[in-house]
Amino acid sequence: MKFPPIIQGGMGVAVSGWQLALSVSLRGQIGVVSGTAIDLVITRRLQLGDPGGHLRRALAAFPNPDIARYIADRYFIEGGKAPDQPFKSKPVIDHNPRRRAQELLVVSNFVEVFLAKEGHAGLVGINYLHKIQTPLMPSIYGAMLAGVDIIIIGAGIPLEVPNIIDHLVRHEPVEMKFPVRTAEGTRIEKLTFDPKLIFDETRPPAKRPFFFPIVSSVTLATLMVKKCEGGVDGLIIEGPTAGGHNAPPRGRPNLTEEGEPIYGPRDDIDLDAIGSHGLPFFLAGSYGSPDGLVRARAAGAAGIQVGTLFAFCEESGMRQDLKRDTIARCQAGTQRVFTDPIASPTGFPFKVLSIAGTASEADVYENRQRVCDLSYLREAFEKEDGTIGWRCSADVEEIYVSKRGKLEDTVGRKCLCNGLMANIGMGQFRKNTGEEVPLLTCGDGVSSILKVMKPGETSYSSSDVIDFLLNSSAS
Numbered sequence: 001m002k003f004p005p006i007i008q009g010g011m012g013v014a015v016s017g018w019q020l021a022l023s024v025s026l027r028g029q030i031g032v033v034s035g036t037a038i039d040l041v042i043t044r045r046l047q048l049g050d051p052g053g054h055l056r057r058a059l060a061a062f063p064n065p066d067i068a069r070y071i072a073d074r075y076f077i078e079g080g081k082a083p084d085q086p087f088k089s090k091p092v093i094d095h096n097p098r099r100r101a102q103e104l105l106v107v108s109n110f111v112e113v114f115l116a117k118e119g120h121a122g123l124v125g126i127n128y129l130h131k132i133q134t135p136l137m138p139s140i141y142g143a144m145l146a147g148v149d150i151i152i153i154g155a156g157i158p159l160e161v162p163n164i165i166d167h168l169v170r171h172e173p174v175e176m177k178f179p180v181r182t183a184e185g186t187r188i189e190k191l192t193f194d195p196k197l198i199f200d201e202t203r204p205p206a207k208r209p210f211f212f213p214i215v216s217s218v219t220l221a222t223l224m225v226k227k228c229e230g231g232v233d234g235l236i237i238e239g240p241t242a243g244g245h246n247a248p249p250r251g252r253p254n255l256t257e258e259g260e261p262i263y264g265p266r267d268d269i270d271l272d273a274i275g276s277h278g279l280p281f282f283l284a285g286s287y288g289s290p291d292g293l294v295r296a297r298a299a300g301a302a303g304i305q306v307g308t309l310f311a312f313c314e315e316s317g318m319r320q321d322l323k324r325d326t327i328a329r330c331q332a333g334t335q336r337v338f339t340d341p342i343a344s345p346t347g348f349p350f351k352v353l354s355i356a357g358t359a360s361e362a363d364v365y366e367n368r369q370r371v372c373d374l375s376y377l378r379e380a381f382e383k384e385d386g387t388i389g390w391r392c393s394a395d396v397e398e399i400y401v402s403k404r405g406k407l408e409d410t411v412g413r414k415c416l417c418n419g420l421m422a423n424i425g426m427g428q429f430r431k432n433t434g435e436e437v438p439l440l441t442c443g444d445g446v447s448s449i450l451k452v453m454k455p456g457e458t459s460y461s462s463s464d465v466i467d468f469l470l471n472s473s474a475s
């Protein structure tokens with residue numbers, strides 16, 4: 001299989017929504033939707049009145065109408081909810097999710113991929129974070145029911161995923177290991193999912209998607225290629241300048257005076273070793289330029305994965321005012337991206353774009369009342385009685401400590417779940433504290449967005465990004 005040279009990076013939460021992925025796939029490149037928290041996104045889009053009726057159209061296409069109808073009835077609000085009304089909650093996913101929670105996952109992933117694939121034959125991928133394990137299997141199944149072409153997974157070691165895809169394509173039950181933190185270390189438990197929950201009769205998805213893990217080292221790439229039962233179809237090699245989460249530096253962590261992780265020669269990736277696996281690979285992390293594409297190809301890559309340039313284009317799901325503000329900052333030369341080693345409850349470094357009024361600013365962060373109500377980044381821990389509990393280090397400190405967590409692990413943690421929902425205009429409204437504030441991420445090379453824009457313009461489209469990346473490289 002020969003893949004197009006540009007993968008539009010999967011960007012959570014819903015920054016790479018179906019509109020962006022659709023626009024990229026229509027241009028013959030690989031559009032990618034984000035599957036992270038997509039169940040939450042779909043329920044909130046329905047509560048905002050589903051402008052244009054797209055979600056309801058996709059729901060009507062879901063092969064089990066009873067399940068789709070239940071979701072529409074439960075969450076859709078004609079004309080949208082009032083701005084000072086909180087969004088209705090949806091079930092939180094743990095190791096024993098309720099049937100309705102699993103159905104919502106399957107349907108939401110179906111809907112997002114269905115809309116991105118509607119009306120064309122281009123390639124559409126879906127991106128997940130392996131760290132967020134509990135929703136993963138029903139999510140993959142839902143995406144497969146909509147005919148997703150590529151499953152892309154970063155932030156972890158998704159060794160079991162190809163095997164899971166193989167079982168799901170045969171409509172068979174699947175399982176996946178997950179770690180539970182104990183007082184002494186970690187114990188391993190199992191998550192399960194049975195597609196018969198959605199359809200009694202055997203109704204396999206139409207095709208098996210490709211699987212591309214995102215890796216940041218030769219060791220991990222080799223492990224994935226050699227140990228994945230079911231096989232890897234391509235690799236995305238992501239360096240530490242990419243937007244979103246980054247792999248931590250190898251060796252003992254050192255920080256700059258400002259507190260950013262220091263990456264060194266040990267973090268350089270030997271691309272010859274990557275190429276020796278004979279699989280197509282794509283380079284990510286500041287490759288979003290014509291020269292980046294030329295360099296990637298010269299190194300043997302099939303292409304590049306680009307996020308930051310697409311994050312601020314017209315079709316991305318990000319709030320318009322945040323795009324405008326960022327573009328203006330880049331024009332003024334005042335943009336600043338900080339690789340925060342502790343903000344994310346996952347423990348991975350996370351890039352944060354400084355913007356007034358968002359959680360990048362110390363005072364805004366301090367003023368936010370801690371709460372964990374979306375719960376995607378929780379970790380499982382062993383309770384005193386041996387049963388499994390869930391905790392997030394960005395939750396209220398006392399709650400985290402009462403769940404056998406260490407107080408020092410809560411310091412500087414930021415609620416990515418609520419912040420990322422606010423980035424796309426779906427921040428929760430709380431009666432006592434108002435609306436949740438955004439927390440923006442982007443790559444170190446954010447100022448490159450200026451190169452995509454035509455003189456005098458203040459916005460650009462995904463097509464402008466593709467023209468910029470491709471046309472100039474031909475000249």
Ligand SMILES: Cc1cc2nc3c(=O)[nH]c(=O)nc-3n(C[C@H](O)[C@H](O)[C@H](O)COP(=O)(O)O)c2cc1C
Pocket residue numbers: 008009010011012013015034036127128129153154155214238241242243244245284285286287288305306307308309311441442443444445
């Ligand atoms: C706003 C934003 C959100 C992102 N979210 C995710 C994500 O949820 N999962 C993921 O694997 N990568 C995520 N990424 C990384 C992109 O998929 C892509 O690999 C990266 O942006 C490429 O490097 P660049 O930012 O220099 O273009 C995100 C990047 C950005 C800019």
